[in-house]
Amino acid sequence: MKISILGTGMTKFGELWGISPRTLAREAVNDALSDAGIVQKDIDLLIVGNMLSALLGNQQHIGALFAEELGLSCAAFTVEGACASGGLAVHTAVMGLLSGQYKTACVLGIEKMTDHKPELVSSALMAAGTNEERLSGGTFPGMYALLARSHMSAFGTTSEDLASVAVKNHYHGSLNPKAQYQNQITIEQVLKSGCIADPLKLLDCSPMTDGAAAVIVTSKKTAKKSVTIEASFVATDSLGLSTRASLTELSSSRKAAYKAFHQAGIKPKDCDIAEVHDCFTIAELLALEDLGFYQKGKASSAVRAGEVTHGSSKHLVVNTSGGLKACGHPVGATGVKQIVELADQMRGRCGKRQVHKADIGIAHNVGGSGATAVVHVVKRNG
Amino acid sequence: MKISILGTGMTKFGELWGISPRTLAREAVNDALSDAGIVQKDIDLLIVGNMLSALLGNQQHIGALFAEELGLSCAAFTVEGACASGGLAVHTAVMGLLSGQYKTACVLGIEKMTDHKPELVSSALMAAGTNEERLSGGTFPGMYALLARSHMSAFGTTSEDLASVAVKNHYHGSLNPKAQYQNQITIEQVLKSGCIADPLKLLDCSPMTDGAAAVIVTSKKTAKKSVTIEASFVATDSLGLSTRASLTELSSSRKAAYKAFHQAGIKPKDCDIAEVHDCFTIAELLALEDLGFYQKGKASSAVRAGEVTHGSSKHLVVNTSGGLKACGHPVGATGVKQIVELADQMRGRCGKRQVHKADIGIAHNVGGSGATAVVHVVKRNG
Numbered sequence: 001m002k003i004s005i006l007g008t009g010m011t012k013f014g015e016l017w018g019i020s021p022r023t024l025a026r027e028a029v030n031d032a033l034s035d036a037g038i039v040q041k042d043i044d045l046l047i048v049g050n051m052l053s054a055l056l057g058n059q060q061h062i063g064a065l066f067a068e069e070l071g072l073s074c075a076a077f078t079v080e081g082a083c084a085s086g087g088l089a090v091h092t093a094v095m096g097l098l099s100g101q102y103k104t105a106c107v108l109g110i111e112k113m114t115d116h117k118p119e120l121v122s123s124a125l126m127a128a129g130t131n132e133e134r135l136s137g138g139t140f141p142g143m144y145a146l147l148a149r150s151h152m153s154a155f156g157t158t159s160e161d162l163a164s165v166a167v168k169n170h171y172h173g174s175l176n177p178k179a180q181y182q183n184q185i186t187i188e189q190v191l192k193s194g195c196i197a198d199p200l201k202l203l204d205c206s207p208m209t210d211g212a213a214a215v216i217v218t219s220k221k222t223a224k225k226s227v228t229i230e231a232s233f234v235a236t237d238s239l240g241l242s243t244r245a246s247l248t249e250l251s252s253s254r255k256a257a258y259k260a261f262h263q264a265g266i267k268p269k270d271c272d273i274a275e276v277h278d279c280f281t282i283a284e285l286l287a288l289e290d291l292g293f294y295q296k297g298k299a300s301s302a303v304r305a306g307e308v309t310h311g312s313s314k315h316l317v318v319n320t321s322g323g324l325k326a327c328g329h330p331v332g333a334t335g336v337k338q339i340v341e342l343a344d345q346m347r348g349r350c351g352k353r354q355v356h357k358a359d360i361g362i363a364h365n366v367g368g369s370g371a372t373a374v375v376h377v378v379k380r381n382g
Numbered sequence: 383m384k385i386s387i388l389g390t391g392m393t394k395f396g397e398l399w400g401i402s403p404r405t406l407a408r409e410a411v412n413d414a415l416s417d418a419g420i421v422q423k424d425i426d427l428l429i430v431g432n433m434l435s436a437l438l439g440n441q442q443h444i445g446a447l448f449a450e451e452l453g454l455s456c457a458a459f460t461v462e463g464a465c466a467s468g469g470l471a472v473h474t475a476v477m478g479l480l481s482g483q484y485k486t487a488c489v490l491g492i493e494k495m496t497d498h499k500p501e502l503v504s505s506a507l508m509a510a511g512t513n514e515e516r517l518s519g520g521t522f523p524g525m526y527a528l529l530a531r532s533h534m535s536a537f538g539t540t541s542e543d544l545a546s547v548a549v550k551n552h553y554h555g556s557l558n559p560k561a562q563y564q565n566q567i568t569i570e571q572v573l574k575s576g577c578i579a580d581p582l583k584l585l586d587c588s589p590m591t592d593g594a595a596a597v598i599v600t601s602k603k604t605a606k607k608s609v610t611i612e613a614s615f616v617a618t619d620s621l622g623l624s625t626r627a628s629l630t631e632l633s634s635s636r637k638a639a640y641k642a643f644h645q646a647g648i649k650p651k652d653c654d655i656a657e658v659h660d661c662f663t664i665a666e667l668l669a670l671e672d673l674g675f676y677q678k679g680k681a682s683s684a685v686r687a688g689e690v691t692h693g694s695s696k697h698l699v700v701n702t703s704g705g706l707k708a709c710g711h712p713v714g715a716t717g718v719k720q721i722v723e724l725a726d727q728m729r730g731r732c733g734k735r736q737v738h739k740a741d742i743g744i745a746h747n748v749g750g751s752g753a754t755a756v757v758h759v760v761k762r763n764g
Contacts, residue, residue, distance in 0.1 A: 017490045054436040056511055061464040061510040064618045064753035068625075075616035077470045077754065081459040082443040088459045092474060098481035101614070127436055130445040232483070234457035243450075371446035372459065 001263065003094050004231040005378070006104070006216040007036025008340040013211035014180040015114040021057065021212075022069045025110055028212035029070050032106065035351055036216040043216070045096050045105035047075035049089030050332035054115055055124040066108060075102070082207030083279065085109070086335025087234075087365030090215065094232045097219040104220065110212040121208055125331070128199065128368040130240035141205055141280065143241055143369040145197035145262035148282035150247035152199065155297030159199050163190035164304045165281035166326075167204050169319050173326025175353035180209050181330030186350035191349035203339030204281040209328030213337035227343045229378040231263035239371045250370035253290035257375045258365070261292070264377035268292035271316055272358050273345050274308075275338035277366035277373075278323040287364050288318065291375070310353055317355050320345060337373060345381035385476050385611040388486070388598040388762070389418025390722040395710035396562040396595035397496040403439065403594075404451045405688055407492055410594035411452050414488065415638055418598040425598070427478050427487040428458035431471030432714035437506040438498055448490060464510035465661065467491070468717025469747030469756030472597065476614045478722075479601040486602065491718030492594040507713070510750040512622035523662065525623055527579035530664035532629035534581065537679030539667065541581050545572035546586050546686045547663035548708075551701050553693055555708025557735035562591050562710030565693070586663040591710030595719035608642040609725045613645035615758040621753045632752035635672035639746070639757045643674070646759035650674035653698055654740050655727050656690075659719035659748035659755075660705040670700065673757070692735055699737050702727060717747035718755060728762035733762055 009031025011024050033039065046067050054060045063076035081088045086109035093105040126134050133143065151157045160166060167187055173179035182209050193202040217229065235255035238244055245251070261267060269292060276291065280285035288299035288308070293316060302308060310317035321327040321341040324334055342361035344350050363376040391413025393406050415421065428449050436442045442574035445458035463470045470489035470662040475487035494505050508516050515525065533539045535675055549569055555561035567585060575584035599611065617637035627633070641648060650673060658673065670681035670690070675698060684690060689702035702711040706716055724743035726732050745758040 051442060055440075055442075058437075058509050059513075060433060060437075060462060061461050061621065061750050061753060065512075065621045067618045068620045072618075074618065076618045077461055077463040077466075077474075077616065078473075079459055079461055080442060081445050082461075092459075092461075092477070095474070095477045095481040095483055098483065099477040100475055100480060127440050130447075131441075224436065234458065234459065236449045236454075236458045238450045239443065239447045285645075367446065368443050369452075371443060 001098065001230055003097055003217050003219055004223045004225045005220050005227040005229065005343045006223060007032040007183060008084045008215050008343050009035060010178060010213040010337055010340050012178045013209050013212050013330060017115060021110060021112050024212035025066050025069060025108055027107060028214040029160055032214040032216045034341045040071045041104045042104055043072050044074045044086045045102040046072050046074055046094060046333065047089045047105060047107050048078045049086035049336055050078055050111060051080055051082055052084045052111055052113060052331065053122050055127060056121065058114060063202040067308035076199055081372040082367035083331040084335060084365045084367030084372040084374050085332040089375060090336060090339055091232045091234055097217060104216065104218040106214060106216055107336055108212060108214045109333035111330035111332040112210050113208040113330060114210050118208065133240050134240065136255060139246040140369065141197040144282055145200045146241060146284065147247055150197050152281060154248045157300050159191055162204055162281040162301060163187040164276060165284045166190050168309050169278060169323040169325040172320050172353055173322025175310065176322050176327060177328050180207055181321040181326045186258055200280055203271055205326035206279045206329040207328040211333050213333045213340045215336060215339050225381050227346045228379050229376055230379045231260040233259040234374050237371050239368065241369055248296065249290050250286055250366065250373060252370050252373035253287060253364060253366065257291040260375040260377050261352040266360060266377065271356055271360050271362050273320060273342060273361040274316060275321060275341050276318060276355060276364040278319060278325050279329060291362065291364060292337055293328060300348035310355065320350065320353050320355060329358055338363035339376060339378065342378040385479055385601055386605045386607045387609040387611065387725045388468065388487050388600050388605060389414040390597050390725050391417060392560060392595040392719055392722050393593050394560045395712060396592050398592040399497060403492060403494050403763035404592035405577050406693045407448050407451060407490055407654060410596040411488060411490055411687055414596040414598045422453045422722060423488055425454050425488045426456045427472045427475060427484040428454050429475045429487060429489050430460045431468035431491040431718055432460055433462055433467045434493055434495060435695050437509060439494060463688050463754040464749035466717060466747045466749030466754040467714040467715040467757050472651040472721055472758060473614045473616055473756055475599055476611055478597060486598065486600040488596060488598055489718055490594060490596045491715035493712035493714040494592050495712060496592050497592040500590065510582040514624065517623050522751065523579040523582055526662040526664055528623060529629055529668065530581050533667065534665060536630045539682050541649060542569055542607055543674050543686060544586055544663040545569040547660060547666045548572050550685060551692050551705040554735055555704030557692065558709060561704040561708050562589055563708045582662055586713040588661045588706035591604065591712040593710060593712035593715045595715045595722050597721050598719060604687050610761050610763060611758055612761045613642040615641040621751050624752055630663065630678065631672050632668055632748065632755060634752050634755035635669060635746060635748065637722065638755045639673045642759050648742060649653050653742050653744050655702055655724060655737055655743040656698060656700045657703060657723050658700060658746040660701060660707050661711060670727045673744065692737065702732065702737060720745035720747060721758060721760065721764060724760040726743060
């Protein structure tokens with residue numbers, strides 16, 4: 001697989017009440033085009049990753065809508081898989097390029113979540129769950145709380161362990177001028193924050209966010225190949241938790257990562273940076289284990305010891321963007337933003353949060369409570 | 383492009399109040415698997431074409447949902463582009479196979495529209511339009527009425543011409559046991575039916591429909607190649623009518639068809655059968671002209687003369703399934719059903735509506751008022 005990342009762009013993530021989806025899209029895509037050094041007519045495919053535009057914005061058909069808004073005269077459509085929509089959009093663009101049908105694609109991940117009452121947004125997000133989960137009053141914080149309880153029960157994971165993920169990601173967010181939250185927090189603050197779904201506190205949860213992220217990818221042989229996508233895999237599991245074989249892992253993450261590492265010809269230990277799906281703090285611990293960076297039950301002590309924090313002497317730095325927790329989680333944009341962060345790290349553009357050695361990175365995007373997982377391997381060349 | 387269609391399946395189309403989306407999906411996909419002579423584990427990609435599940439069913443993430451329901455343990459996600467979602471799903475599966483990432487894909491087009499009040503469904507469908515169209519009280523019948531008026535004004539097209547499309551497609555529907563409407567109608571009946579959006583009468587409009595259609599496609603060299611997809615193209619235009627250069631054509635249809643014919647190495651005159659997007663009768667006339675079968679303004683007399691009716695001595699038969707008009711239009715399923723109909727015709731499975739010579743076919747699926755068009759060329763081999 002030789003897909004080059006030509007350019008990246010993203011808006012500030014946050015509560016952007018005064019900015020329309022069209023403006024968000026223009027900002028992210030124009031930045032990506034300018035970064036790539038190409039113009040609209042060079043794009044022959046637009047893939048939009050989005051989950052909530054229908055339910056919250058009453059707008060579908062946004063592939064064509066954004067193509068028009070962006071001045072793109074090309075094939076365009078939307079890809080959806082709940083909070084994995086962004087990663088799936090990247091995957092679809094990669095397939096389009098590998099197929100030979102398209103040469104240069106723009107992937108736009110976009111979501112507008114904060115213009116509505118939080119209850120309405122929570123309800124819309126639950127459209128990614130099962131009927132049974134909805135009928136029983138389930139919410140995603142509640143479902144991830146079940147996963148956290150299982151992990152605690154199986155491996156002795158503590159609330160402090162969970163909190164340490166939030167502390168690290170807020171630290172990384174404090175180094176990222178585009179992050180929704182740029183304030184540092186302490187373990188004590190996390191533990192004292194309001195209980196959302198026991199054991200998850202408010203500061204264990206990613207926020208509701210507006211934002212857009214875009215990447216320009218190409219299969220052109222003449223393209224600069226400073227950063228390439230080396231693998232792209234999708235795996236699924238049962239939609240709801242009740243039929244899973246295990247609640248201490250997301251098997252979709254394991255499957256997608258296994259295939260992606262194999263395709264890229266690398267092992268977890270080869271990775272320098274990872275953007276993983278920390279929609280809740282427990283999700284980052286699960287990811288670090290499911291992706292093969294740590295054995296089951298071993299990620300929490302590593303995070304607490306600062307092994308995956310920016311500036312650590314260890315190899316792997318996780319969620320340099322601040323992750324979903326601090327950078328924010330505009331659901332359809334998250335999977336694209338992860339690729340933006342990896343590519344920007346590899347090109348030395350990350351300012352205060354720049355990682356010294358950023359040659360191989362992995363992006364891990366999850367839909368729902370793990371029914372969908374998308375894993376990309378990104379590499380710096382030369 | 384050498385993608386083989388291994389199997390097809392579809393449910394009856396109609397008002398299926400007693401049948402859930404899961405049951406529809408199982409019926410269509412199990413029929414397709416059985417037709418293909420393969421089992422679930424042979425599928426490594428599921429693409430779902432759907433538009434309205436979020437707004438009408440409050441359910442997203444249906445790639446993973448249906449993968450679980452169908453016993454598929456593979457990559458799965460949803461593709462959306464309004465009423466072109468089904469065609470886009472086929473296109474995405476074709477890209478997936480051509481990319482080499484996947485070997486055998488299942489495409490499921492599905493929609494459940496009749497469980498709700500028609501006003502709610504109309505409103506949900508308008509999510510494919512622009513804000514301006516919604517604010518001005520526009521509906522799709524109204525927008526296609528504008529296209530009809532333009533065509534009438536430019537080419538002298540009459541209400542009788544429009545009605546003749548409905549008469550033909552109801553005749554074809556009368557030969558299709560899975561069609562929503564199997565009753566024949568007359569031009570007089572169309573003209574006397576209630577006015578929906580002048581000049582479009584009730585019987586000029588496709589209905590609201592429940593249904594699912596599935597195709598199994600593969601890139602495996604060892605696969606039987608009796609029916610193959612020879613071209614797959616997507617084109618876009620502005621989302622709304624107000625910024626179009628012309629209202630007597632859908633330029634997206636023209637662009638997608640031009641590329642598809644070129645890729646397949648054929649010309650319009652080589653086609654034996656066509657499934658075109660007749661959401662309203664005017665849309666079939668536009669399609670016949672935009673796809674290159676007739677010059678602008680010439681399609682209506684051809685349809686009235688019965689040139690594209692089953693049993694005609696002319697070459698091309700159009701909408702043998704009954705089209706959207708009579709077979710029904712479950713929006714996300716339509717583009718997949720078109721491929722099912724072409725493949726079934728090519729394998730001599732169409733009973734009373736079987737076309738004598740069905741070697742080359744074209745499927746044409748439109749989103750909204752033409753912002754998206756998808757064209758596939760399908761061929762019988764040997």
